[in-house]
Amino acid sequence: MSHLFLNKDVYSCILDEQESVHVVKVLRLKEGDAITVTNGNGIIVSAQITKADHRKCGYKIIEEQKIDKRSAARIHIAISPTKNIERMEWLVEKCTEFGIDAFSFVLTEHSERKNLAVTKLEKTSFAAIKQSGQPFLPVFSELIAFNNFLKQDFSAYEYKLIACLDEDIKPTIMQLVPANKSCIVLIGPEGDFTGSEVQQAVEKGFVKISLGNSILRTETAAIASCHILNLIQEK
Structure with a gap:
């Protein structure tokens, strides 16, 4: 799995500033690089960076995966x-x-x-x-x-x-x-x-x-x- 990031609205295709800083300034990833994004609720997408902006890093979804919980019990x-x-x-x-x-x-x-x-x-x-x-x-x-x-x-x-x-x-x-x-x-x-x-x-x-x-x-x-x-x- 490529670097994993959190975006609770995974389909917005824009990371928040904290995650964007990590992508662009810490990891120094660029447009075209692969990332993985999750909404923290079982949706994981493989994505490609479209805009390497440290404030609003944009990406496009390549593939989506839905993971079910192990159990219905909370x-x-x-x-x-x-x-x-x-x-x-x-x-x-x-x-x-x-x-x-x-x-x-x-x-x-x-x-x-x-x-x-x-x-x-x-x-x-x-x-x-x-x-x-x-x-x-x-x-x-x-x-x-x-x-x-x-x-x-x-x-x-x-x-x-x-x-x-x-x-x-x-x-x-x-x-x-x-x-x-x-x-x-x-x-x-x-x-x-x-x-x-x-x-x-x-x-x-x-x-x-x-x-x-x-x-x-x-x-x-x-x-x-x-x-x-x-x-x-x-x-």
Whole structure:
């Protein structure tokens, strides 16, 4: 595959400025050179540069390919962002490599990070699809307060899970979720959710789960959940 670029409106045949700069000034590609463009939603086109402009690089489509998802089941991780942004970038990278449909970011009582540059995480995710060959870019939601997050419509998910550290005996993802079922997993901050937050989630239909005997870092818990759900889909 030639160099891969993102254009959410792949049929516009014009790359945005960031991608255009990479084509023209970083890679020094010229008119007539081959590139590959994806919309991040399963459409990949082989293309040829028609205008090597670092602000609006134009291309013409030579061949189009539509890639279907491995499974109709959606995987959604909702997480309280860590204080260290590099750990957030790492989890986004790894979850994208495994395969994930959506990320949500929730502000909880114990959250150490109160703001989040989601656009930077989207760039990390796009770099990961280039590396892994995943043709699907996850959907990113802006940081939202926990109580407002719970007011959203989760009817598209057959399984709604919350990973927490209370002393109740809890099932694991493997014990609960069968293949071909959409699932959203809530992951708390360092220090976990408060008891009140867990109760609010349970009242909204979320089921408490365990991720094993070890106490995992926030980002590790997210990656583990994503990987387990992908393994379930591949059974």
